[in-house]
Amino acid sequence: MPDVVCISPIDSSEVARHPSASAAAIDAALQAARRAQKQWAQVPLAERMAKMTAFVDAMLAMNQEVVPEIARQMGRPVKWGGEFRPFEERARHMIAIAPDALKPHVPKPIEGFTRFIDKTPAGVVLVIAPWNYPYLTAVNSVVPALVAGNAVILKHAAQTILVGERFEKAMRAADLPAGLFANLVLTHDDTARILSSGAVDHANFTGSVAGGQAIERAAAGTFTTLGLELGGKDPAYVRADANLKHAVDNLVDGAFFNSGQCCCGIERIYVDESLYDAFVSGFVELTSAYKLGNPLDETTTLGPMATPRGAEVVRRQIRDAVAKGARSHIDPKLFPADDGRGTYIMPQVLTNVDHTMELMTVENFGPVVGIMKVSGDDEAIRLMNDSAYGLTAAIWTSDEKAALSIGRQVETGTVFMNRCDYLDPALAWTGVKDTGRGVSLSEIGYDMLTRAKSYHLRTLS
Structure with missing residues (x-):
């Protein structure tokens, strides 16, 4: 045996x-x-x-x-x-x-x-x-x-x-x-x-x-x-009427908690053009504050990925996206524990991304997220549905009626409003596609x- x-x-x-x-x-x-x-x-x-x-x-x-x-x-x-x-x-x-x-x-x-x-x-x-x-x-x-x-x-x-x-x-x-x-x-x-x-x-x-x-x-x-x-490639959509600080705080955590190794972690974010620059700025600032290191150290906030193979998937997707024109925002000097080879991998935020890149379409299960600018609900819905997966979708808005309308059009098992990456045991946990x-x-x-x-x-x- x-x-x-x-x-x-x-x-x-x-x-x-x-x-x-x-x-x-x-x-x-x-x-x-x-x-x-x-x-x-x-x-x-x-x-x-x-x-x-x-x-x-x-x-x-x-x-x-x-x-x-x-x-x-x-x-x-x-x-x-x-x-x-x-x-x-x-x-x-x-x-x-x-x-x-x-x-x-x-x-x-x-x-x-x-x-x-x-x-x-x-x-x-x-x-x-x-x-x-x-x-x-x-x-x-x-x-x-x-x-x-x-x-x-x-x-x-x-x-x-x-x-x-x-x-x-x-x-x-x-x-x-x-x-x-x-x-x-x-x-x-x-x-x-x-x-x-x-x-x-x-x-x-x-x-x-x-x-x-x-x-x-x-x-x-x-x-x-x-x-x-x-698998999953769970999206988030930040509407023009969203509480910006709340969206940034929650989505950084939703993307990087557990080094991104979450079934319903956020892997792609679509932001209304009116909030896009401010959202990206706040998101990068908060992401840069993580401390990557030994998970047994009480001050560590981001541990290693579970396997070298999983870490290499993330690195490969980042390399591919950058080669196709994506812009990386997190300074590697802030994360010396990431040597580019092993399980310790820094968080990364990419913009100028699109759905020709694996980063936005194929699950990576790691600490990287792509952020795209959208013109409104219709474009956001189309992009959220442009996926082989469907576990959760998160919508940031002050309009519950709009969230319900969007949620009914998104192909997913769970619709969140103003939160993400959570299982409510009173609700059915399920997926589509x-x-x-x-x-x-x-x-x-x-x-x-x-x-x-x-x-x-x-x-x-």
Whole structure:
């Protein structure tokens, strides 16, 4: 069995090395999950909710250990304090809404008949989690899947392999039935074999478009349902009536938090021509204030990217854009930690960009953003829709009616007004086009993790 290894982006040291699960261990975990799920589905919902609440409490107790551990694995600065505040928000919300989300649907009564639609567990759910927000992306599916009566197999990314162990430890603390939750160290080939075998009933994957296509190919013919959150190139539009300072402050953070490695991070910005010069000036000034360095240093505000390969994608897009006439605004002298080769990469702001450049059309998942001047709503809508992706779109305006009108014309899963880069657990998290399919979070998220079962009962007089 090949080892799965996590190499730290801080200094290229080895953080963790684990052998991948053997075929026998994988089969045993799947069989145990199937047995445990049948019993778990009979456990009252209130008890399942209590177990998941205990899991959340156990996870939160690890926060002090987890924050530097994440920094070592994928580079996020300890200054930002980890993921457990939104982790708790999402988990507790999904637990709290479960009674309403999972209750039977009862149509209009007909005399002599009892009719209702029950929501039954999907069965065994495979969660394939990414490294960029390793706790948040996993909890979106893990907690509601278990609350709904499913068993869960978690396959975490190699870059954040220790996160799966944290989930496992917290599940043990919550005293879940044996076999109901399993954290498996899997290779890509192992994952494909599980999917192609039909051994799981639903799989949720967060990652690249290519990864999602591989998941679909592996599951083809099994009728396993899939939830896929894939690539993004999320746009922002700053209208002429926007609060300029608020837009600058929020969009700098939306573009560069987590070194730009955010599923719904801002990668392209369209600014009304009346605000363009002032917006670019403020954006460059604020971006220049970041401190790039070791994420274990409390003064660091921008850590390294998770992998050298990811950093090279960003550098290549910047080189390509500049060669085609783009102007870079951030002075490299402000960021000596960026040597032009490794994972430490400075933030960059480019103007004089257009959609002939990959920078404005292909996901880069890093600390660079292009800013374009637009003449108004029509041009902004056209450019926002000129993308293969559709996860979120953010509109900065003082006119909510205009935001709604624009939002209805933009091809996206979520429309923001005067904010960005946030998941509200009460709303459906979904995408269109190459960003994928399916829903997590909200009451609708439970529909992905259950199956409709209709009851049509006739009483004979």
